[in-house]
Amino acid sequence: MRLILILLTALVLAGCAARRPYLEPPVVDMAGVDQNRYNNDLSACQQEKIARTADTILTFDWVSQCMERKGYKVLIHKG
Incomplete structure (x- = not known):
C-alpha cells in the first residue's frame, strides 16, 4: 500500500512539473492600440x-x- 502511495505521489508531481507556465494575458487599456501589434507583442x-x-x-x-x-x-x- 505504501509503494502505491509513493508511486501516485510521484505521478502527480511529475504531472505538475510538466505543465506549461501560466500565461493569462494582462488587462490592457486598448484605446488607440493596433490589435495586430498587440497580438504580436503579447505572443512575444x-x-x-x-x-x-x-x-x-x-x-x-x-x-x-x-x-x-x-x-x-x-x-x-x-501572467
Whole structure:
C-alpha cells in the first residue's frame, strides 16, 4: 500500500512539473492600440516567459511587466 502511495505521489508531481507556465494575458487599456501589434507583442512576451521559465524564477506578472516595457498601459497584472 505504501509503494502505491509513493508511486501516485510521484505521478502527480511529475504531472505538475510538466505543465506549461501560466500565461493569462494582462488587462490592457486598448484605446488607440493596433490589435495586430498587440497580438504580436503579447505572443512575444508569452514566448519569452516560456523560454525563461526553465532558467530562472519569474514573478507572477512577467507578461504584464513585459507589456509595460513595450509601452502598453496595463490595468490588471496577470501572467
